[in-house]
Amino acid sequence: MPPALYEAGPIYDKYPHREEVPAAYTLEVANGRIYADNFNSVAVISADNKLIGDVSFQYARGDWRTVQPRDNNIFRQSYFIEPIRVRGTVCSLLSGGGAALGNYYHWLVDSLPRLHLLQEAGLLDTVDYFLVYDRNLRFMLETLEPLGIGPERLLDVNTHRHLRADRLVLTSPVRGRGVHTPDWVFRFLRETFLPARRTRDFNPYIYISRRDAPARVVLPAAEVEAMLRDEFGFTTYTLSDLSFAEKVELFSQAKAVVSPIGAGLANIIFAPIEAPLLELLPRSFALGDYCEVSARLGKPYDWLIGESPELADNHGDASRENLTVDLNVLRERVTRLMERVRKSSQQRELELET
Incomplete structure (x- = not known):
C-alpha cells in the first residue's frame, strides 16, 4: 500500500501491511x-x-x-x-x-x-x-x-x-x-x-455515480459528471440499474474507471488488467480495499481524497459521509489517467506489430 494512502487512511482502520x-x-x-x-x-x-x-x-x-x-x-x-x-x-x-x-x-x-x-x-x-x-x-x-x-x-x-x-x-x-x-x-x-462474448456495448470510459446511494456521493455531483463527460468522454453509470451480468459486461469493456469507494466498485475485478482505476475517497473513509484489489490484479491505481463534512472517527459514521472534490484537482488526475490509457494503447499496438 502506498505510504501516502496509508498515512491518509483513518486512524480507526489502518490497513495492515502484512498478514498471515x-x-x-x-x-x-x-x-x-x-x-x-x-x-x-x-x-x-x-x-x-x-x-x-x-x-x-x-x-x-x-x-x-x-x-x-x-x-x-x-x-x-x-x-x-x-x-x-x-x-x-x-x-x-x-x-x-x-x-x-x-x-x-x-x-x-x-x-x-x-x-x-x-x-x-x-x-x-x-x-x-x-x-x-x-x-x-x-x-x-x-x-x-x-x-x-x-x-x-x-x-x-x-x-x-x-x-x-x-x-x-x-x-x-x-x-x-x-x-x-x-x-x-x-x-x-x-x-x-467474465463473458465469453460481448452481448451489449458500453462506453469504456466509466464513471460510477452513487446518486442512487444514501452516502459517499461525490459533490458537486452535476459538475463532476459534466466535466467527465464533456472534457474526457466518460459516461455516468448507476450500478443499481444493471443486472449482475450487465455489471460484469460493463467493467469487462473498461478502458478507464473513475469511482467513489463503495461495494459496487468490486466489479473492478472484471475489468481488463490494463484499465486504470481512479478511486475517490472521503477523508474519513480512505480505506485500502480497492488499492489492494488493484495490486493483486496488477492493475494501475490512483486515488483522490475529498473532504468529508464531519470527519467521523469510526467506521460506521464515516461510511455514511459524502465527499467533496476540487474540480481542478480532479481534472488533473483524470488527465493523468487518460495519458496512462494512451500510453498503454500505444504499447499494445507496438506489441501487435512486433
Whole structure:
C-alpha cells in the first residue's frame, strides 16, 4: 500500500501491511449445528456441543475486528432458539459482517469463493442446500445461477437462524481472520463470470455515480459528471440499474474507471488488467480495499481524497459521509489517467506489430 494512502487512511482502520493467511481447507461435520442470529457472529457447533472455532466467526462488540473463537457471543447467550432439522447436506456460505448486511463486495469476496474451495475438494455436487443470509437478494441469485444453484436449494437465516443438518460442509474463511484477499479469489471470479462474448456495448470510459446511494456521493455531483463527460468522454453509470451480468459486461469493456469507494466498485475485478482505476475517497473513509484489489490484479491505481463534512472517527459514521472534490484537482488526475490509457494503447499496438 502506498505510504501516502496509508498515512491518509483513518486512524480507526489502518490497513495492515502484512498478514498471515493460513492455507484454505474444507471441513465435514456430521450432525452439526449452525447458530447465526446476528451479523456479528456465526457459531458452528459439533454434535457433542463444542464450538468449532476455526469455521465460526465473531466480530468484537461495536467494532469491525475479528476476534478469537473463545469470544464468540454464543457463550454469552442465555436463550437459544430450537434448531430446525434439515435432512441432507448443508453448506454454509455465511461469513458474517458486511456479508450478513447484504453487502455486494463481501458476498463476492468472502462468501461466493467458498464454492471454489468445494469444487477443488470434490464436494460441491454432494451439497443439497446452501445457507445464505438472504435468499431474496437479486445479486445473490444472479451469481449462483451460472453455478447451477437455484433458489430452491437456498436456506437463509431469516428462517433458519439455528439449524441442525445430517451433514455440514464448511470452508475456512476466505481471508482468514484478516483483510487481505488471496489471489485465487480473483482468478475464480474472473474465470467463472467474465463473458465469453460481448452481448451489449458500453462506453469504456466509466464513471460510477452513487446518486442512487444514501452516502459517499461525490459533490458537486452535476459538475463532476459534466466535466467527465464533456472534457474526457466518460459516461455516468448507476450500478443499481444493471443486472449482475450487465455489471460484469460493463467493467469487462473498461478502458478507464473513475469511482467513489463503495461495494459496487468490486466489479473492478472484471475489468481488463490494463484499465486504470481512479478511486475517490472521503477523508474519513480512505480505506485500502480497492488499492489492494488493484495490486493483486496488477492493475494501475490512483486515488483522490475529498473532504468529508464531519470527519467521523469510526467506521460506521464515516461510511455514511459524502465527499467533496476540487474540480481542478480532479481534472488533473483524470488527465493523468487518460495519458496512462494512451500510453498503454500505444504499447499494445507496438506489441501487435512486433
